[in-house]
Amino acid sequence: xxxxxxxFAPSPTGYIHIGNVRSAIYPYLLAAKNNGTFILRIxxxxxxxxxxxxxxxxxxxLKWLGLDWNEGPEKGGxxxxxxxxxxxxxxxEYAKKLIAEGRAYADPTDSETIEKYRKEDEAKKVPxxxxxxxxxxxxxxxxxxxxxxxxxxxxxxxxDEVMGDLHAGPEVQxxxxxxxxxxxxxxxxxxxxxxxxxGCTHVMRGVEYxxxxxxxxxxxxxxxxxxxxxVSLPHILxxxxxxxxxxxxxxxxxxxxxxxxxxxxxxxxxxxxxxxNDGTEQEIYSKQxxxxxxxxxxxxxxxxxxxxxxxxxxxxxxxxxxxTEQGVDTLYNKTAGFWPTEAxxxxxxxxxxxxxxIYDRLKEFSELPSMTSYFFKDPAINTEMLTSNKFLxxxxxxxxxxxxxxxxxxxxxTEWTEEKIQxxxxxxxxxxxxxxxxxxxxxxxxVSYAPFSPALNLTLKVLGKDVSLARINATKNAFLNDLQ
RNA sequence: GGUUCCGUCGUCUAGUGGUCCAGGACGUCUGGUUCUCAUCCAGAAAAUCGCGGGUUCGACUCCCGCCGGAAUCACCA
Numbered sequence: 001x002x003x004x005x006x007x008f009a010p011s012p013t014g015y016i017h018i019g020n021v022r023s024a025i026y027p028y029l030l031a032a033k034n035n036g037t038f039i040l041r042i043x044x045x046x047x048x049x050x051x052x053x054x055x056x057x058x059x060x061x062l063k064w065l066g067l068d069w070n071e072g073p074e075k076g077g078x079x080x081x082x083x084x085x086x087x088x089x090x091x092x093e094y095a096k097k098l099i100a101e102g103r104a105y106a107d108p109t110d111s112e113t114i115e116k117y118r119k120e121d122e123a124k125k126v127p128x129x130x131x132x133x134x135x136x137x138x139x140x141x142x143x144x145x146x147x148x149x150x151x152x153x154x155x156x157x158x159x160d161e162v163m164g165d166l167h168a169g170p171e172v173q174x175x176x177x178x179x180x181x182x183x184x185x186x187x188x189x190x191x192x193x194x195x196x197x198x199g200c201t202h203v204m205r206g207v208e209y210x211x212x213x214x215x216x217x218x219x220x221x222x223x224x225x226x227x228x229x230x231v232s233l234p235h236i237l238x239x240x241x242x243x244x245x246x247x248x249x250x251x252x253x254x255x256x257x258x259x260x261x262x263x264x265x266x267x268x269x270x271x272x273x274x275x276x277n278d279g280t281e282q283e284i285y286s287k288q289x290x291x292x293x294x295x296x297x298x299x300x301x302x303x304x305x306x307x308x309x310x311x312x313x314x315x316x317x318x319x320x321x322x323x324t325e326q327g328v329d330t331l332y333n334k335t336a337g338f339w340p341t342e343a344x345x346x347x348x349x350x351x352x353x354x355x356x357x358i359y360d361r362l363k364e365f366s367e368l369p370s371m372t373s374y375f376f377k378d379p380a381i382n383t384e385m386l387t388s389n390k391f392l393x394x395x396x397x398x399x400x401x402x403x404x405x406x407x408x409x410x411x412x413x414t415e416w417t418e419e420k421i422q423x424x425x426x427x428x429x430x431x432x433x434x435x436x437x438x439x440x441x442x443x444x445x446x447v448s449y450a451p452f453s454p455a456l457n458l459t460l461k462v463l464g465k466d467v468s469l470a471r472i473n474a475t476k477n478a479f480l481n482d483l484q
Numbered sequence: 485g486g487u488u489c490c491g492u493c494g495u496c497u498a499g500u501g502g503u504c505c506a507g508g509a510c511g512u513c514u515g516g517u518u519c520u521c522a523u524c525c526a527g528a529a530a531a532u533c534g535c536g537g538g539u540u541c542g543a544c545u546c547c548c549g550c551c552g553g554a555a556u557c558a559c560c561a
Contacts, residue, residue, distance in 0.1 A: 011561055046560055111559080127486055128557080146559055163489070172487055172557075180559040187561045211488055211556040234490075235554080242553055277497065281508045300497080302490050303554070310496065310510045320523075361522035371521095391519070429518080440519035452521030 004036030006202045008062070008069070009191060011043040012054035015253035016061045018271065018306060019236045019245035020206065025272050026233065027204045028067040029294040039198055040072030042083045043191070045184040061254045065268050066287055071198075079198040084190050091185040094193050094223065095147045095178050103222040104178055106141035107148045109133075131175045147179040149189075149219060156214045161231040161296045163207075168214040176215050192216060196225045204231040208244075231296060234275060237305040245306055257311075261338050261365025265322070266315040275300040284317055316363045323359050328352050331359060340369035342376035350375075353462045357454040371450075375462065378471065379449035381478050386445050391437040397479050400442065403432060404476040407443055408469060416465045422457040446475040 006027035010016065016024065031038035040062065042055055055073060062069065071077025081087055098104035114130070121128040131151045141147060153170030160166050178189040185193070195203055210232050220227045235244035238251075245251045257267055269285050277300075278293045285293070323331045332352050343351055354375045362371070373379070386392055386400065395403070407428060414424040429439055440456050447468055453459050460468045 009561095013561080043561065049560065107559095114559090122485095125485075148559095166488080168488065174557090177559050182559080184559095186559070191561090205561095206555090207489065208555055209561090213488095232489085237554090239495090244554075274496070279498070281498080283496095283509055304497090305495060307495050307510070313510060316523085358522095360524090363522090389520090426518085436518045438519080442519090444519060448520095450520090453519095454521090456519070 002201060004031055004034040004202065005039065005198065005200045006031045006036065006204060007039040007041050007195070007198065007200050008067075009041040009043050009194075010058050011046060011049065011187075012058065013046075013049045013051050014054050014247070015057045015255065017245075017247055017251035017253050018257075019247075019251045021061070021065075021254050022236065022271055022275065023205055023233055024062060024067055025065070025268065026231070026276070026294070026296075026299070027202065028069075029272065029291055030202060030204075030296065031070070032291040033294050036201075037070045038067070039077070039079070039200070040069035040075075040082060041194060041198070042073060043187060045084045045180075045187065045190055047182065047184070057253075057255075064255060064258060064264050066264060067268075084194065085184065087190075087194065088184060090197065091179065091190055091193055092183070095185075095189070096141065098149065098178070098222060099141060099147065101222070103150050103152075104147050105135075105138040105150060106145045107135060107175075107177075108137075108139050108145060109135055127171060129171070129174050131173075134175060143183045144181060146177050146181050148175040149178050149215070149222070151175050151215070152218050152222070156217050158213065158217055158227075158230065160210075161202075161229055162234070162299045162301050163210070163232050164301075166210070166213070168211075172211060173214050173218055176212075188212065188215065189219070192219050192223070192225065195228055196223070200228050202229045202231055204233060207232045207234050231299075233299065234301055235303045236274060237303045239306055239308065242303075244303065259366075261335075261368070262311065262315050263318050263322070263334060266311065266318045269318070270311045270314050274306065275304040284314070284321065312363045319359055319362050323356075328356050328359075331355065335365050335368065338365040338368040340373050340376055343372070346376060350462075357458045357462055361452075361454075374448040374450050374453070378467075378474075381475055382449050383475075383478055385449060386442065386475070389441055389445065391435075391441045392445075395438065395442070401476050401479040403434070403439065403442060404446060404472050404479070406432060407439075408472050408476065411460075411465070411469060411472070414465075416461065418457050418461050421460050425457060443472065447471045 008024040008027055010020075010024075028038050030036070040059070042058075044050055059073065069075060071079060072082045095104060099106065117130070117133045118128050121132075130148070131153070134150075139145065151173045153173040155167065155169055156173070157165065157167050176188050177186050179185055191203075213230065217227070237243065238245045238249040243249060254267060258264070265286065268287055268290065272290050273283070273285065276294070276298055278295075278298060319331065322334070329352070332348075332355055335355065339351060354372050358371055362368070387397070392400070410424050410428055411421070414420050425440070429436060432439060444453055444456050444459065447463060448459065463471075
């Protein structure tokens, strides 16, 4: 069995967004599953669209997701260089070979003339095909003149691993540009040479390349190159409408989700399963599970709409999974940079305690500041919040002050453990003859002034005895002052 | 316009001729878990399988037509 070689071949024009990252994920998974090679190749032949730093951005995204490439920039490998601009000579070499064999030609036609041909065909309502305007006299090639393929239009049948058996007629095959005026190859030509030279067994890319596949087929044939397996990946659709998700539709960069506090595990899981599933009812997959279960034939052949709600749900699942399976330390290490600024004044151990009791309501780490602020900073007292609470509406201010006083006293003599605090709270319930809804809400709000918080005994435990008592006292005093 | 691809609950999907008056998940709604928010658990609503014809004893599954959506037609990738 031949070794599987896949590649991700982005052009350095910006960040990787969620609409196109699957063409990195799937090749990675396929190679990893089969102990193959995953190559990162940078297709930088378009000088005009080149963006400084884009390659780094792309590598950063890949690293974050854990899609480690075996060959490519930073890694090297036996098939380098991995930037197309550095492979210029091989393209020229192959193009020259095609010219020598009469399968390509240097095209002296200037762009105005080409534009004229196009207009003429449009006016005549015939499809514009350059091969109908092929120049009769072609010069010897020299840099500065584009090289065109000499099409061999005929019906083409091929197999796509996702789309199945495909067919196209001669009307879509044309004299495509191989080498541009600037001496660099077009994508159409370069990727074929590179895939061949790099030994790629699978070419995975978006379905937008489907219409030009017949031209590639002709090129493989003319070059006498064994065709790799073709895998067309359907588009990810924008949340609304039916358009493919692109930067123009607000497709966020993959790493932007990292800033929001989405885990890499979630991102990989969600994106991989958008348009792929293993046929079971499993929803949560680790990278290892993805690798072992991945298969080309289970890639969906219709586009999938991107749904951020499910991503958020999945992130919650992953947060809980990591906490229960790998412990608070592992989860904590992923929260760096998300804590409220005041948290810096507290030891790591305290932040971990806080995380341990709030992690199960987290959906993304960006919620951390609003969810935990009262653990790090005394909340502003807001008596209105207490008196308007639906469980506390029937309590007079006097009663509130009295209840808080009783609580203060009881807690003062409590050993500060989860269990003991809970015992005290239960005793208080019996003594005051209040419903949990009343008493606990009261205490909870008095110490947090937050719309919600973890279980009361846990909140008090983590807050600490001194802080808890001080806050209860402060609220009690606020009501006493009110009464005076 | 030409060419090509796609079409199952709102969304992601299972389904390869009978086990499907279509299963799971997200979302929504209801109830439960000594307070809140969430988690978790239980339950509900939600798809005439794009439409119309065939083939067949029987079709979401096969065939044809139509409709709808998308992609693409560059010296961009």
